[in-house]
Amino acid sequence: MSCLFCSIIAGEIPCCKVYEDESVIAFLDIGPVSIGHTLVVPKAHAENLEAGSLADAERLMSAVYSIAPSITKAVGADGYNLGMNHGECAGQDVMHTHLHIMPRTSGVPRSFTKTHPSKEELAATAEKIRNEIAKR
Numbered sequence: 001m002s003c004l005f006c007s008i009i010a011g012e013i014p015c016c017k018v019y020e021d022e023s024v025i026a027f028l029d030i031g032p033v034s035i036g037h038t039l040v041v042p043k044a045h046a047e048n049l050e051a052g053s054l055a056d057a058e059r060l061m062s063a064v065y066s067i068a069p070s071i072t073k074a075v076g077a078d079g080y081n082l083g084m085n086h087g088e089c090a091g092q093d094v095m096h097t098h099l100h101i102m103p104r105t106s107g108v109p110r111s112f113t114k115t116h117p118s119k120e121e122l123a124a125t126a127e128k129i130r131n132e133i134a135k136r
């Protein structure tokens with residue numbers, strides 16, 4: 001079975017990684033709705049949250065708890081939206097559990113429209129985030 005996020009986790013498809021531990025990886029969304037839009041992904045393949053283990057769901061939220069403040073700070077945002085699209089009816093395109101962290105800045109309208117930054121722009125944002133996470 002081919003799965004885009006399993007291929008990214010395996011290193012077969014490149015990504016702008018910002019965080020990794022034994023059970024979770026986080027990388028920038030290729031079509032961010034805001035600068036720093038990050039996908040937090042359990043490494044174990046499961047189509048959705050409850051198809052995976054409760055332990056993986058807890059580790060996913062634990063990673064969000066640790067890295068969301070650093071992502072927010074790195075991109076100069078003031079807060080963030082968390083989002084999970086569960087099922088095609090909810091807009092899930094990639095059938096491997098993932099949680100979106102979408103940084104938000106006061107005074108900037110909240111958009112859910114994808115943008116198309118260059119590889120260089122994404123790489124520069126990822127570096128800022130990794131540096132901020134490293135300060136924790």
Ligand code: 5GP
Nearest residue numbers: 015027028029030031032085091092093094
């Ligand atoms: P979903 O709609 O399933 O909740 O979100 C899937 C997300 O994956 C989308 O926001 C989309 O932009 C992102 N995405 C799709 N393909 C790739 C890819 O190859 N690399 C990265 N980093 N993100 C991707």
Ligand code: ZN
Nearest residue numbers: 003006045096
């Ligand atoms: Zn997968």
